[in-house]
Amino acid sequence: MPAFTASAPAKIILFGEHAVVYGRPAIAVPVQQVQARAVVIPDPLAPRGRVWIQAPEINLDCAVGELPEENPLRKLIQLLQEHFQIDHLPACILRVSSTIPVAAGLGSGAAISVACLRALSAFLGAPLPVEHVSDLAYEIEKIYHGTPSGIDNTVVAYDRPVYFVHGQPIEFLSVGQPLTLVIGDSGRRSPTSEPVGALRQAWLANSVPYEELFDRVGEIARSARANLETGSLLHLGNLMDENHTLLVQMGVSSPELDHLVAAAHTAGALGAKLSGGGWGGNMIALVEPELAEQVSAALLQSGATHTLITQVRP
Ligand code: MEV
Numbered sequence: 001m002p003a004f005t006a007s008a009p010a011k012i013i014l015f016g017e018h019a020v021v022y023g024r025p026a027i028a029v030p031v032q033q034v035q036a037r038a039v040v041i042p043d044p045l046a047p048r049g050r051v052w053i054q055a056p057e058i059n060l061d062c063a064v065g066e067l068p069e070e071n072p073l074r075k076l077i078q079l080l081q082e083h084f085q086i087d088h089l090p091a092c093i094l095r096v097s098s099t100i101p102v103a104a105g106l107g108s109g110a111a112i113s114v115a116c117l118r119a120l121s122a123f124l125g126a127p128l129p130v131e132h133v134s135d136l137a138y139e140i141e142k143i144y145h146g147t148p149s150g151i152d153n154t155v156v157a158y159d160r161p162v163y164f165v166h167g168q169p170i171e172f173l174s175v176g177q178p179l180t181l182v183i184g185d186s187g188r189r190s191p192t193s194e195p196v197g198a199l200r201q202a203w204l205a206n207s208v209p210y211e212e213l214f215d216r217v218g219e220i221a222r223s224a225r226a227n228l229e230t231g232s233l234l235h236l237g238n239l240m241d242e243n244h245t246l247l248v249q250m251g252v253s254s255p256e257l258d259h260l261v262a263a264a265h266t267a268g269a270l271g272a273k274l275s276g277g278g279w280g281g282n283m284i285a286l287v288e289p290e291l292a293e294q295v296s297a298a299l300l301q302s303g304a305t306h307t308l309i310t311q312v313r314p
Contacts, residue, residue, distance in 0.1 A: 004040040006118030010100040011107035011155045012183060012275045012284055012310075014228075015243050016164075016221040018199055018250055020149040022211070024218030025165045027173065027225060028155040029312045031183070036098040036111035038119035042090065049088030051077055055096040064094075072109065072143050076116055079136050084124060092123060101306070103189040105276020109144045110152040113137040133157045145193035145277075147200065161312060163225050176231025179312040180289045182264065182296050186256040187305035188280030195252040195279045202251065213246050220246070237271025237286045244273035252278035260299055267291070267298030 009030040016026025043052065051064040053073055060073075067074040073096070077089065096116060100108040114137050121128040128136070137153035151164045161173040203210040220243050227235045244261055247253055257274045264272040264285035272285040287295045289311075296307040 002042075004119045004122040005037065006115045006122065007035045007037045008111040008114035008118070008156050009159055010034045010036075010111055011152060012105075012181070012282070013151065014275075014284070015224045015239065016217055017151075017274075017276055017278070018196070018247065018252060019214035019217035019221075020151050020164060020166065021147055021196065022203070022214045023166055024214050025163060025221040025225070026149070026151055027161070027163055027221055027228070028151050029161040030155055030159050031106065031308065031310050033308050033310060034099045034101075034106065036096070036100055036108065036115045038112070038115040039095040040119045040123040041093040041095070042123070043092050044090075046091035048091060050091045051089055052093045053096065054093060057097060058102075060096075070143060072113065072140050073116065075143055076113055076136070076140055077120075079139055080117065080120055080124075083128075083132070083136065084126065086124075089120065089124065092120075094120065101185060101189075101281075103191045103281065104185060105190075105192070105274070105278070105281030106183075107152040107156050107276075109192075110137055110141060110156040113140045114153065114157050130157050144191070145196045147196065161228075163221075173225065173228055175228050175312050175314050177233065178289070178314065179228075179233070179236075180287050180292050181310050181312070182269070182285045182287055182292055182299065183275070183308040183310060184260045184264070184283050184285070184296075184299035184304035185306040186254065186260060186280050186283065187303070188254065188256055190254075190277060190280030192277035195277045199250055199252060210250065213250055217243060217246050233270055233286065233288075237269070240271030240273045240284075240286055241265075247274055247278060254279050256280070256303060257283050260302055260304055261285075263298050263302035264295055267295045269295050 020026035134157035269285035
């Protein structure tokens with residue numbers, strides 16, 4: 001019996017996280033080195049409609065109906081049934097695995113959703129077009145944190161660099177020159193909902209200073225877009241630094257992330273910032289290709305639990 005397999009990449013946000021939740025532009029790129037994977041195996045001898053989930057990394061080995069209502073995988077199956085207007089899926093086993101660290105700002109939730117939606121819709125004989133994959137994954141993102149901008153599901157589903165503004169047509173970016181980035185994991189896990197929720201509370205209490213910060217981040221993202229297209233690395237590095245300073249002012253950085261950002265500079269990075277929700281997770285450093293290993297080693301020496309070197313190509 002054939003199995004249906006799909007995978008989806010991780011992502012990093014180059015510019016504009018958090019401000020993007022408040023309508024400002026942001027730029028994100030896929031990261032191929034780590035991936036989520038879903039495999040659907042038809043299970044015709046199982047009771048009618050039973051979807052059995054196996055996700056050993058999160059200790060799941062049960063029927064989807066046994067999961068709590070708000071479980072993202074349960075919600076995903078429900079959304080698929082509604083989308084295809086069916087009462088149940090044919091019985092199957094859904095195996096989910098991922099090399100993307102969880103709660104680390106790398107879009108692991110979105111990647112798992114995208115991989116599962118693709119594998120399950122292929123199993124149903126009706127592979128979903130990318131825009132539907134992204135839209136359904138967005139609905140699931142709402143479980144991870146109540147007010148997602150939609151950037152994670154978009155960059156992961158389309159698997160291309162995006163310039164994203166919530167509610168506006170997606171714009172794809174082409175870079176003028178390859179970008180080499182070192183991604184450093186602070187080792188601290190931080191679900192996106194936590195910094196996003198705290199920032200929302202602060203904004204609700206006193207929106208004016210935060211709106212100013214978001215405006216400045218929006219300007220940085222616009223300027224970064226132009227510099228990405230022309231390939232002006234030095235300027236991009238400076239913009240990353242400015243963006244990090246504004247994220248610190250929003251209260252979403254952490255001592256570990258600030259320490260890694262400083263270490264990247266000392267080792268010769270052109271610029272560095274936290275990436276994603278913050279309070280933990282990953283930071284990124286823009287580097288000249290020949291300095292990538294040096295910056296990576298400096299990050300590991302400064303407490304990063306893991307590093308990845310990635311390139312964004314024209
Ligand atoms: C998370 O990857 C990026 C945030 O801006 C949240 C969002 O856009 O939904 C922090």
